[in-house]
Amino acid sequence: MIDRKIDAYFDRFFKRTKKAVLVTGARQIGKTYSIRAAARRNFDYFVEVNFITSPEAVGIFRGARDAQDMLFRLSAFVNKPLVKGRTLVFFDEVQVYPDVVTLIKSLVDEGSYRYALSGSLLGIELNNLRSEPVGYMDVKDMYPMDLQEFLTAVGMSQTVVEALRRNWTERTAVDSFVHRRLMQAFRLYLIVGGMPQAVQTYLDTNNLQEVVAIQKSVLREYQRDIMKYKTGDNSQKLYIDEVFQLIPSELNAKNKRFILKNLNEKARFASYENSFLWLRDAGVALPTYNVEEPKLPLLLAKTRNLFKLFQSDVGLLSCQCAGGIQLQLLNDEQAINFGSIYENYVAQELKAHGFDLYYYNSKRQGELDFVVEHRGKILPIEVKSGKDYERHHALSNVMASTEYDIDEGLVLCNGNVETKGRVVYMPIYMLMFLQKEQVPDQTFRLDLSDL
Numbered sequence: 375m376i377d378r379k380i381d382a383y384f385d386r387f388f389k390r391t392k393k394a395v396l397v398t399g400a401r402q403i404g405k406t407y408s409i410r411a412a413a414r415r416n417f418d419y420f421v422e423v424n425f426i427t428s429p430e431a432v433g434i435f436r437g438a439r440d441a442q443d444m445l446f447r448l449s450a451f452v453n454k455p456l457v458k459g460r461t462l463v464f465f466d467e468v469q470v471y472p473d474v475v476t477l478i479k480s481l482v483d484e485g486s487y488r489y490a491l492s493g494s495l496l497g498i499e500l501n502n503l504r505s506e507p508v509g510y511m512d513v514k515d516m517y518p519m520d521l522q523e524f525l526t527a528v529g530m531s532q533t534v535v536e537a538l539r540r541n542w543t544e545r546t547a548v549d550s551f552v553h554r555r556l557m558q559a560f561r562l563y564l565i566v567g568g569m570p571q572a573v574q575t576y577l578d579t580n581n582l583q584e585v586v587a588i589q590k591s592v593l594r595e596y597q598r599d600i601m602k603y604k605t606g607d608n609s610q611k612l613y614i615d616e617v618f619q620l621i622p623s624e625l626n627a628k629n630k631r632f633i634l635k636n637l638n639e640k641a642r643f644a645s646y647e648n649s650f651l652w653l654r655d656a657g658v659a660l661p662t663y664n665v666e667e668p669k670l671p672l673l674l675a676k677t678r679n680l681f682k683l684f685q686s687d688v689g690l691l692s693c694q695c696a697g698g699i700q701l702q703l704l705n706d707e708q709a710i711n712f713g714s715i716y717e718n719y720v721a722q723e724l725k726a727h728g729f730d731l732y733y734y735n736s737k738r739q740g741e742l743d744f745v746v747e748h749r750g751k752i753l754p755i756e757v758k759s760g761k762d763y764e765r766h767h768a769l770s771n772v773m774a775s776t777e778y779d780i781d782e783g784l785v786l787c788n789g790n791v792e793t794k795g796r797v798v799y800m801p802i803y804m805l806m807f808l809q810k811e812q813v814p815d816q817t818f819r820l821d822l823s824d825l
Contacts, residue, residue: 375411376527376570378404380516384412387512388462394478394489394507396468398496399516400657400686401599402592404570405492408516409464417488419461421452425470425493432471441484444477458486468493479507495599497655517657517726518568518687521719522806525559527573542807545798547790553801557706557788560803564715565700567689568722582700589693596658603652613649621659621683622694625714629741630682631664650683660684660721662731668745668752668778672732682733684721691718712759717743720757720786720805728810739775740768749811752778756785763787763799773797784808 380397387395397405413420423431434451438444448463449456456463463481468474468491478489491511519527522535534552541548548556565585566576572588575581600614624630653659664680665672685691692699692715703712721731724746734754735741744755754773756766769783773796786802793799 376404376519376523376573378408378519378523380408380514381411381415383514384408385415387514388412388416388488391512392482392485392488393509394482394491394511396475396496396511396513397490397492397516398513398657399494400518401494401595402569402571403516403518403657405516406466407570409466409490409492412490413462413464417460417462419455419457420464421448421454421456421461422464422466423448423452424466425474426467429470434471435474435477441480444481445484445486456487461487463487463489465489465491466493469495469498475511476507479510482507482510495656497657498603498652518689518722519570519573520568520723520726520806521560521563521803524563524566524568524573525556525803525806527577528559528562530559538804539807541791542800542804545791545793547792548801548804550790553790556803557801561703561706564688564703564712564719565692567687567692569687569689572689585689586693586700589690593690593693596656599656600652614652617649617683618653618659621685622691622714624683625691625718626695629735630714630717631680631735647679650681653683658686660686660725660731662721662733662744665732665734665745668734668742668754668772668780670747670750670752670779672730672745672747672752676732680735682717682721684718684731686722688715688719688722691715713757716759716786716802717757719802720744720755723805724808727808734768734772736768739771742768742772748808751782752780754780754783756783757802758785758787761788763789764794766797769797 384395397409399405410420410422425432431451434447435444438447445456465474470493475491478491481487481489526535538548540546565582566572567589569589569592572585575588576585596618597615600618603614650659650661654661660683662682662684664677665675666677667675669675685694692703699715703715720743724744725731729746732745733741733743734745742754743757746753746755754769756769758766763785766785769785772778773780773783781796783797785797785799786805787799789799789801791800791804
């Protein structure tokens with residue numbers, strides 16, 4: 375059994391609210407597994423309706439008069455006990471029957487049972503819904519396993535995690551033996567990635583070829599989704615597939631920015647924009663947008679037609695790369711440039727931790743691999759896969775500029791923890807401790823009694 379961070383979210387959610395929860399994310403990231411596990415921990419009874427394996431359930435609520443009629447139909451369909459206050463009803467693969475997302479409001483309002491929903495391509499389908507039941511349903515984004523989840527799965531103890539967290543907080547060096555072993559584990563993660571089935575296959579067999587076979591099957595599923603996508607312009611799905619196939623080569627280019635002319639010499643961004651958005655909304659790619667300046671708020675400085683496009687899972691990217699890169703990663707071959715693989719890991723980890731993805735590129739100052747908003751400040755991040763990680767011209771230029779209010783720069787590298795001036799060097803695996811700060815609950819009561 376693989377533990378996921380989302381498990382704690384579900385346990386809190388089902389205790390603190392009566393709303394439904396909709397879990398979104400790419401295929402094969404463990405959504406269904408995690409919801410079933412949450413049901414076992416939190417409910418006495420569990421009912422699951424899968425709209426793909428049970429196509430006759432599609433439209434089950436069509437024409438229902440009210441919530442009572444909907445529940446009567448549901449109980450007749452599942453032929454299982456529905457016990458008030460003790461049952462979780464799970465609608466899976468709801469992209470096949472997206473109207474159920476709208477109809478869930480009536481069921482939540484009726485109040486007899488709790489509800490969870492999930493499916494693939496929901497980022498696309500939700501855009502087409504007539505209405506989303508705001509106030510009756512929370513939407514939870516789910517991602518592949520992050521590095522800490524992977525390390526826990528392969529045997530890292532909580533004691534080591536807490537020791538590393540102190541190293542991160544106090545800016546102290548990691549024990550040299552622990553550092554070497556964690557760099558080895560990190561390189562393994564770059565190969566296996568965070569798809570739960572790939573991770574479980576590795577745990578069961580230690581056979582990387584079997585892991586690659588799982589990854590290839592996931593990539594084929596993504597491509598089938600692309601080819602099934604219905605659009606008024608039949609050529610649109612061809613654009614999506616072309617863009618998806620080009621991700622590894624574009625990331626391996628000198629500046630890693632997605633260049634449209636590699637698709638078509640006459641390509642214009644407007645023609646391909648929907649393809650990029652489809653891949654983003656399907657959860658299979660992570661656009662990282664250029665900002666004109668590293669200043670708050672980054673969203674206002676975003677340039678929508680300048681971006682890098684990362685894979686949603688670094689293991690899938692390694693699988694897509696030619697030339698047996700898995701063995702080269704395991705052997706830590708210094709002659710190979712793993713920059714794109716390292717950066718894809720960072721993009722994936724930052725996204726899983728709640729950060730919006732941006733980078734900064736200036737002819738005058740150079741390019742910063744990532745810039746994020748952290749604790750009310752801009753945090754520039756450089757990613758270095760080689761030995762010469764103390765050379766970072768763009769970061770030095772930006773840190774020296776009086777135009778920007780930047781307190782600290784972060785270099786993620788293969789070396790140990792070290793601080794030089796306002797630049798902190800961290801082993802790349804320590805990124806697991808950079809978390810988006812939680813916004814505290816804010817309450818304000820307006821008193822007009824004196825008017």
